[in-house]
Amino acid sequence: MIQRVQSIFLFLSAASLLIIIFYFPVLRNESLSLDYYLFNSLEYVRWILFSSVGLSIFSIFQYKNMKRQKLIVSVSRLCITISLILIVFIFKDDNMIQLGTFLLLAPFLSLILANYYINKDEKLICSADRIR
Template sequence: MIQRIQTVFLFLVAIAMILVTSFPIWQQVNPDQSMMLTLSAWSLDKIDIQTQEIIQSDGNIYLGILAIVAAALALFSLTQYKNRTKQMFLNMINSIVMVVTLALIIWTSHQANASFNPEVNGAFVLGFWAIFGGMIMNLLANRFIRKDEMLVRSVDRIR
């Protein structure tokens, strides 16, 4: 049923993954406070702090695409409430997509940190932490879907 708690969790997964595409994921400021490196879901930008203009931009659209795929999978899984096993399978695939996205973000930020300023670590910001929120919500949705499936099977056994 669409009014179950897992529907709320799956909707929150979609919102979290949209937040990943909307907000910065990782930032690092040069020690002399002249340049900043910002990783978003769409690009890795080197920004001059004084003028706020982008000096160099490297596209990494794959992070944005993976985040949108995860949001779309969550919304599609939300509509599959009549087939709980399919819904759990879609959520499992969505977990894998989110883990791959997270791994690519960590790898990209590590590579950017090594080339920009290896002595200082950058900071992960809202876009990065939204992925963890989405992963937790996805796990909770799966837990409640599994709970509903076990309840239906126990009622079928009584008949």
């Protein structure tokens, strides 16, 4: 169901990732005074984050199969982790990390909270089955 708490966190994760991709710089080159945004540079990171957005939105509609939903959320978190590693360790050569890189933690935390509420719903369903 779309009105569940984890659906709100999954939507917040997807929306915040889209905002970060299009509006916040992730790196800044001081010598060239150039900001790197995800929508026009860092192509691999951009596609990894777009896949995370797609997985988050797809996961909202997988409420009937909670194991699959947890797996999709975990893969989405893995995509965000990989993009952070790429930004910090590979593309950081002579660039400074900007606000967009730190803001990638917000959708990551949102996915952690979504996973928590998915587990909570799963336990609630198991306890209701036990009572029957």
